[in-house]
Amino acid sequence: MTATVRPDAVQERILRDFPILHKPTSRGKRLVYLDSAATSQKPQAVIDALVKYYSEYNANIHRGVYEIAELATTAFEEARGKIARFINAAEDAEVIWTRNSTEAINLVSFTWGVQNLRRGDAIVTTQVEHHSNLVPWQLLAERTGAELRFIPVDAQGVHVLDDLDRLLDGAKLLALSHVSNTLGTIAPLDMLTKRAHAAGARVLVDAAQSVPHMPVDVQKLDVDFMAVSGHKMLGPTGIGFLYGKRALLEAMPPFLTGGDMIKRVEYTHTEYNELPWKFEAGTSNVADAIGLGVAVDYLRELGMDWVRAHDIALTAYALERLAELERRGLVVYGPLPAENRAGVISFNLGDVHAHDVASILDTDGVCVRAGHHCTMPLMEKMGWPATARASFYVYNTEADVDALIASLHKAADIFKLK
């Protein structure tokens, strides 16, 4: 067994940056937060940025001519630029602010989708999708008469690509998650994008679980659209973004309409604004966009290669420690080894329901997810009523994994597993 390593200087500094991790639970336990795939914690710098905006230069953007309005506009647009550089977009205008990745996906479905899909076309997705990257396409298929097809996954949740040519035949869109939120499976995006483009399909990536955890370069991957949530990458809730290639965004009709997305309005006609504002009707979420910019600064400082390596190291350590519990009935799901998945581990403990596992862990301050993780069709296919899920991020340490293992032994004791 690998010995538990004390957090190094980098990790100790990171831990200091997250105030919530220093607040004990109501039972006086240390908070062991293992649910970052649901939402991440926020560093003090992000919290401070929100307070600074509201207490020093809160003003509406793009209109005011006074000093604080200009400050707000500049900070808001600078945050967009930070996002663009973070994902290596060709230009800032290819980054559209949304509430989250769900809204970003719906934006594409309601605009590009309705404009481009016809009866007889196909939308291809996969069997591991989060409901956010499934329900919009079901609706679009219903609305346009297009056919919805699924790339299957095997028992480990790994994509099965034997039938890819047939699946992509007649496809207009391939919409898939880069990383599965339930199993941590990493899609072979490079290859799938090439194949989809060769078949004449556009590619939309749900990157809610990948952009926070690994280097992602949209130009290198050559994806057409990418949806991301800010709150899973150290940023505030209520802010996320859509990346889209300029030519596609230009040709798309607007999504929500009203103020700010217009250039000129007459009583019976409207000329839309330029990118990216064409898709940003109404007053934007200024504070949270600025906060997300600061979150991106924080991640860039750590370096996304470090973030990915940290996830792999912690996942490898967790998989090794979890193996101790196999004799007590613990089963780990998803691809192996750790390098083949993101920092997400779904599991079940004997005949103990995942909800009971999570409730017992909670009494020790250990936060894990339990349920279907918004992937009901995948759970049904796999025959799992529910799973427990531990997920890691930059502030997690081997001590957190140790706490998880100790608490799982306690759950096994309570349920009298041998």
Next chain:
Amino acid sequence: MDDFYKGYILEHYREPHNFGTLEGATATFEDLNPLCGDRIRFDLKVNAEGIVEDVRFSGRGCAISQASASMLTDTIKGMHVEAVAKMDKQVVLDNVGIGISPARMKCATLGLKVARSAALGEIAGWPEEDTP
């Protein structure tokens, strides 16, 4: 919720009472808790006097949902179906006998919800003149 897993809850989870389906049931209802995927079905056999003569439940879920459903079958056997339809969640909480956090309340009351719906279905199926 530290006393969450009292011995009798685990007993009901591992060896639930009146588990299965019922041949000749007069009312059946099934529902699920979409939050966790728990699923419970109740079969009732109600006699001409409106008394629940027999009951079975089936399904899958956490210890709280399964144990509370199991205990509920013991409670409603012999009750009048109209009383079953009007049961309050306090019945379930008294049965379970431990503190239930807001997050787990849906688990604890899923069986109750299903049993009440089955009872209402039974009553709705009565001929007009028999309905009080």
